[in-house]
Amino acid sequence: SKLLRAVRRHMRGKNNDWHSDLYRIFFYDCPPLDKKMEHPLTQKQIDYGKSTRATWRRELHDVLRTSPRTALRLGVVDDVNCSWVIDSDKLKKLCKGKIHLTDLAENDITLNSKQKGVDMRIGLDIASLAYKRLVDRIVLISGDSDFVPAAKMARREGIEFVLDSMWAPIRPD
Secondary structure (H helix, E strand, O other): OHHHHHHHHHOEOOOOOEOOOOOOEEEEEOOOOOOEEEOOOOOOEEEHHHOHHHHHHHHHHHHHHHOOOEEEEEOEEEEEEEEEEEOHHHHHHHHOOOOOHHHOOHHHEEEEEEEEOHHHHHHHHHHHHHHOOOOOEEEEEOOOOOOHHHHHHHHHOOOEEEEEOOOOOOOOO
């Protein structure tokens, strides 16, 4: 799997030597949205809990729960504050009068739901690992830079901290 390949890539040290002592793989996510909603454009009922993506994520979580040295950390999906979002290019054209509402297709409007509690769980785990001196190296694979304060704290505690941004742009700090 891609996850295991990424872990193996980071198990090599600076001198191409192996870091053989893997403490644990922490995987952060939230359960998939399990809600039925009506699409605002088509009025078609969509059961997000039965989508291919939701099924795949539930299966992934089941595999991770039984994988050795793997900890699945689940936040929650904020299904109360879900909102429909129009594709930004289409929204600009709509506002400028270049297209009309009737020009929008079903896939131009998508549902936006937010994960809650995942960032906090990552920060707490980084702090716990660092303060308890359970590891000497933490590798965070994330396209997000919200964890910079936790990473700096771990480095102050003498932990080598590696951020693999998966080619996403990360703030310079």
